[in-house]
Amino acid sequence: MTQVVLACEGLSKRFGDRVAVAELSFTIAEGETYGLLGPNGAGKTTAISMIVGIMRPDAGVVRVDGMVHSVRNTAVKAVIGYVPQELGCYPELSARENLRFFARLYGLRGRSRVEEVLRVVGLEARADEPVSGFSGGMARRLNIGIGLLNHPRLLVLDEPTAGVDPQSRNAILDSVGRLAGEGVAVLYTTHYLEEAERLCDRVGILDEGRLRAEGTKEELTGLVGEPDLESVFLQLTGRELRD
Template sequence: MIQIQSLSHRYPKAAVPALDNVSLDIAQGVCVGLLGHNGAGKTTLMSLLAGLQEVRQGEILFHGKPMAEMSRAERQKIGLVPQDFAFYPQLSVWDNLLFFASLYNMRDKGRLKDLLEKTDLTAHKNKAAKHLSGGLKRRLNFAVGLINAPELVFLDEITVGIDPQSRRFILDSVAELTQQGVTVVYTSHYLSEIEQLCSQIALLQQGRLVYSGGLSDLLESQTASVRFITEPVLPSETLAALGAQPIDRNGMMETFQTASEVYAALQKSGATIRYFQQGHGSLEAFYLDFLRKEAA
């Protein structure tokens, strides 16, 4: 669906580019988790893909067509739910939906009523948006981003600062979108959300794409190391024999010897094994390790 070819972007007076020669393909109906620390280029990439900034170097193709050649109707099949609230706080929930629907020349009020029901905002229909709770504001933000029934939607940190019930509701709604064939590009600092929702991962580092592919492939490919915690901590000579080094302040050790050899040595030591894992059991474990290695 989306082909990103040699995409670069530098802001005026910036010493380094925000994006540097990024190429990436995104298939129809896939949920892609976009990872990267603050300043890695995530927001810039999403802004370019959503058409909020002009592509100056490289190319973005939607269904094989350059963005610059897309018609208004084709562009309106792209949705964006930003981290910041993108509605008018002084307007009611219903008036906000009516206003944004008018921007798409959409007169189907049935669609808006469905969005109210799906986001559980019907009871708050006539309430000014500024008087909604944080979780309900997130739901309204989500509803506004889906008014145009997008084929492609960008979701940028949409669960920040909300209650668990609203977070669960939004995550279930995102999963439903992908089941309906909508292509989703999702960013979140809650890596468990990306692991739950996304089958594909794109990892940006200092404006460069350093990994793109399946989530399962990413975790399975990172199997070289073995991590363990024992109680008490093993003597230094035993750790040296295992080639183990501490990687945090909680007693976590890491070695690149085979898991069977390490486990046998730990059992022989007589220490209690509190934690033992080969590779990364979660996206969060992988990403924290990735950041640690980058910092080193």
């Protein structure tokens, strides 16, 4: 039986009078890619911040690999790879130097994992060049590489292709697809329908902090009798995905 790597149970968060996330519950199994699909402001980043342990939920529980997660739980954080929207690399350093720096923060020694990650994200040929000279897509791929250094059981990607060219987007999507094939549980947020359809085994439609529906593409389109995910989203939320 496939093991559940991530289980979110009733996650809720509000900021003053505004409800950012309301009673969010879903699971992700090993080797599964789960997409949180929603427009900007839907609550995706707030949900991710609670899942990776950056932000404390007002209510609900996050379990990763069977362990209850919290902002102070370093044991759980050690099995999570987090790739935020913002680039986390240092532009004055090379790709290899960035990876070595973050590997040391993880307590990793030796060069083998750094070299392996460079191959995974396709930066071997440019590994010793300063990141300041990289294209946006290359910097995004390095950002993903940093999230892979610790051999994560759960990889969380928050709109990792935002602002990159089509060729770089394809390279990123190919890398993510291979990781899921190796047994990594992947949580992928996006507001690009084509990415969700290409990558995700299941999709959760998030709007105004609430999970309106979830399932495979076939399950979601069958649920409301619509031919595609864009039409499903419009019918469930009353608005376009990219508004």
